[in-house]
Amino acid sequence: MNRLSWLHAWLMLLPALAMLLAFTHIPTLTTVWHSLFFPERGGAPAEFAGLDNYRMMLDDTVFWQALSNNLWYALGTVPTSIALALAMALWVNSKISGRTALRLAYFTPTMLPMIAVANIWLFFYSPEIGLFNKVLALFGHPGINWLGDSDWALPSLMLMTVWKEAGFFMIFYLAALQSLSRDLYDAAALEGAGRWHTFRRLTWPLLMPTTLFVLVNAILNAFKLVDHLFILTKGGPNNASNLLLYYIYENAFSFFDSNYAATLTVVMLALLILLALLQFGVLERRIHYR
Amino acid sequence: MMTRFNTWLSTSAAWLLGLLWILPLLYAFWAATHPAEYATRFDLFAPLTTEHFVTAWNQAPFMRYMLNTVIITGLILFFQLILCTLAGYALARMQFRGRGLVFALVLLQLMVMPEILIVENYRTLAGLDLIDTHIGVGLPYMASAFGIFLLRQTFKGVPQELEDAARLEGCSRLGVLWKVYVPLAKPTYLAYGLVSISHHWNNFLWPLVVTNTESSRPLTVGMAIFGAPESGVDWPVICAGTLIAIGPLLAVFLLFQRRFVQSFMHAGLK
Amino acid sequence: MLHKGKHLLAIGLTSLAATAAQAKTELTMYYPVSVGGPLTKVVDGMIDQFEKQNPEIDVSAIYAGNYNDARVKALAALKGGQSTQLSVMAAIDVHELKDLDAIVAFDDIVETDEERQWLNSFYPALMENSQVDGTTYGIPFQRSTIVMYYNKDAFRDAGLDPEQPPRSWDELVSMGQKLVKKDSNGQVERWGAMIPSTGYPYWMFGALAKQNGEVLMNSAGNETYFNKPGTVEALQYWSDLGSKYKIMPQGTIEWGTLRQNFLEQKTAIMWHSTGNLTAVKKNADFDFGVAMMPAHQQLGSPTGGGNFYIFKESTQEERRAAMKLVRFMTSPEQAANWSIATGYMGVSPAAYETPELKAYVKSFPPAAVARDQLEYATAELATHQAGRVRKLLDDAIQSVLNGQAEPKAALDAAQNQAKRILSRY
Secondary structure, X not given: XXXXXXXXXXXXXXXXXXXXXXXHHHHHHHHHHHOOEOOOOOOOOOOEOOOHHHHHHHHOHHHHHHHHHHHHHHHXXXXXXXXXXXXXXXXXXXXXXXXXXXXXXXXXXXXXXXHHHHHHHHHHHOOOXXXXXXXXXXXXXXXXXXXXXXXXXXXHHHHHHHHHHHHHXXXXXXXXXXXXXXXXXXXXXXXXXXXXXHHHHHXXXXXXXXXXXXXXXXXXXXXXXXXXHHHHOOXXXXXXXXOHHHHHHHHHHOOOOHHHHHHHHHHHHHHHHHHHHHHHHHHHHHHHOO | OHHHHHHHHHHHHHHHHHHHHHHHHHHHHHHHHOOHHHOOOOOOOOOOOOHHHHHHHHHOOHHHHHHHHHHHXXXXXXXXXXXXXXXXXXXXXXXXXXXXXXXXXXXXXXXXXXXXXXXXXXXXXXXOOOOOOHHHHXXXXXXXXXXXXXXXXXXXXXXXXXXXXXXXXXXXXXXXHHHHHHHHOHHHHHHHHHHHHHHXXXXXXXXXXXXXXXXOOOHHHHHHHHOOHHHOOOHHHHHHHHHHHHHHHHHHHHHHHHHHHHHHHHHOOO | OHHHHHHHHHHHHHHHHHHHHHHOEEEEEEEOOOOOOXXXXXXXHHXXXXXXXXXXXXXXXXXXXXXHHHHHHHHHHHHOOOOOOEEXXXXXXXXXXXXXXXXXXXXXXXXXXXXXXXHOOOOHHHHOOOEEOOEEOOEEEEEEEEEEEEEHHHHHHOOOOOOOOOOEHHHHHHXXXXXXXXOOOOOEEEXXXXXXXXXXXXXXXXXXXXXXXXXXXXXXXXXXXXXXXXXXXXXXXXXXXXXXXXXXXXXXXXXXXXXXXXXXXXXXEEEEEHHHHHHHHHHOOOOEEEEOOOEOOOOOEEEEEEEEEEEOOOOHHHHHHHHHHHHHHOOHHHHHHHHHHHOOOOOOHHXXXXXXXXXXXXXXXHHHHHHHHHHHEEOOOOOOOHHHHHHHHHHHHHHHHOOOOOHHHHHHHHHHHHHHHHOXX
């Protein structure tokens, strides 16, 4: 019986595990392997490069810029989306008028493909004819070359990302808020606690697990969400808005250098695995006290 | 007095934000339904037109793209549900050696998402001769760590006594899973299904890489080459195309949105 | 008896197979579109016509996005063992395609003298990016140059002669300054000129460099000349248009939205691909003109756009069929139709001799500007590892236009890195 159950467990795991191995674990390892070779030329077998690709990467200013952009991008989008998501959830969860419509409005961006709405954002950002500068002009402002100015290109992308993500995270907060016990709030009200105080002392701590979950997702998205770059900036001007994954795509599929792309991917993997290790501790603990 | 002012302020802020959030959609409706000269100008009395929808419809095989998207999203969801249910149950309720390790391997995919590995996965698919096929677009996503994790959590919350009772009545393991666990996890399935569908309906980078032709190209990639800025942006037509593309998903969401939030609550996605 | 029957059957089968093979040579081609309008429909129409004339050939034409997408998809199909025999890809991909050993020279496919003649029937300027060491690898199809579109109404409004567009760099500046229109708050309502600097900055820059008497690379594609004094000066001029003369907005200008800017009269002049001509003509509600770009040392524009290539991975029969298709698509009549539908050039002098194009040019003279400019045209930036090298130059240009670097320093750096990349070839 026991032995059979052991076999059953593995049989049930097998399909999922095989797929994970084939498309996550093995590719992770082969990425490292391929980063050690020069690209093939004209049919000749690939030549072993040792760490040459890595040396090239350290000298590559675009790589450093994309990496630092990516960190700024994470720093700019993650806290903002989370704060907005929380605010949205609190609003929609309160007795605000028209909350069904609001909830719908907040959630809409989640439903829209980034790649399609990017064209609409291109209109918003377009300097002479776009919506944002028309609004600025009402206030006598000469306007900003949103996507064409190296200082504004990355923040412009961030804004769109926050727009895209906040509503999605809101749903998680909303679900959490609705499952909180009313009694606690009644007690807090009895004690005459103010709104801010109640939020600080009661709501926020109770939402902590959700915040952690959302945080993980937001950070991951900061590394994997590059769809809008294809339409809005292509990483420009002069790489001011280039992000790691887009640069990987460029190297692999525009420059046909999948080996250098693999080298860049290794950096990305290292970053993510580092994050994973950090979070495993937290996640594990969370699972235990549940 | 002060609180009332605060409430008013907070309500206005909420509404302002809401307005900002649907602005792109509002603009898409505006541009798609008015003549081209009003694409960047706003005039309440501008005449209405449907010509952009006609143009967009004729410029790209939307039906084909839509069909591809539906097939791809459906394939992925179908396999995800099966694979994740089996794995989630095994990890939740079965004792075996190496369980911790397997679970850790699964969780790794939460971090190392298929998007990051496009280069290697492309190589793999080319080796399997699956470039430009629906199944090829779907394969890397079929085992989902998120799904496994979610179902494991849900299954753990099912009282063990229910399983024991069913087993006593002679139910097999798969029978128990099918008759006891799956029905109880319905909200989780619904919530997960909606997240999965909205993710894959909107997914772009990987399909861009692995599809070559109309035979497998999903809506997102079709939209990207349909509205690529290289060809000079024609907003009214692009907006009409966008509305055609998002219409079905938006409709489904509008119909189910209440259920959606509720299932999130019940699924314990918090 | 039985034996005989088998024999007959075998003969029958072989002949059946033979007719089947003869009945259908199947060709798959990928093609990009990089300018406005529903061009895919035009291509489909041309293909239909070809298939009607050649029932033994079956063509499926796959629209694959922009030039980069088309190249990636076609090569991916080749690698993945899916059959594709020919494609339209950027003219400047020629070195990379050769390095990948993916394409075959047309010289190896032509058989008769008449066909050899055909190879010489195109405008020589268009062949610069199509030939390597005198061997023809690409046949010009959707080819363009950059032209200057200008708003005649704006010229009148600024007190300028609408029939006298700027002919030199200095005139561009002086006229541009008159064309800038500001509102009562001192905000610019209309700019003098716009040169796009996203998407294909290197292409626009090729024009400026050529106008200043410089080219960007050698024809073998293994040397670049990004930091020649004349080239540096050209970039200085481009950046001065925004920062010093204030006739152009600062920062980069989006390629994709520029046409819309021009149509909404936010700029009086734009430099853009001639491939946009038909779209501008259709949508402009003002009087506009098209002219050659201004000269400094000389007139100049790079050619651009896409060529037909035939892939090595094909049978002799397929190659011949592919060449038939290429000949059809670039024949004077089709080239004329294509040019009228899109604004791309008629690729051969004969195309401009067809009654259709003759009549069209007569009724709409801007259609001939690109052709006339060919006399002063140069090759588009084409090198080995073209993507990387192009990005180096693009980044340098954008950094200067954004005021992050001086032209000399930026171009020196780009040149050094390009040199390093190309040292292997």
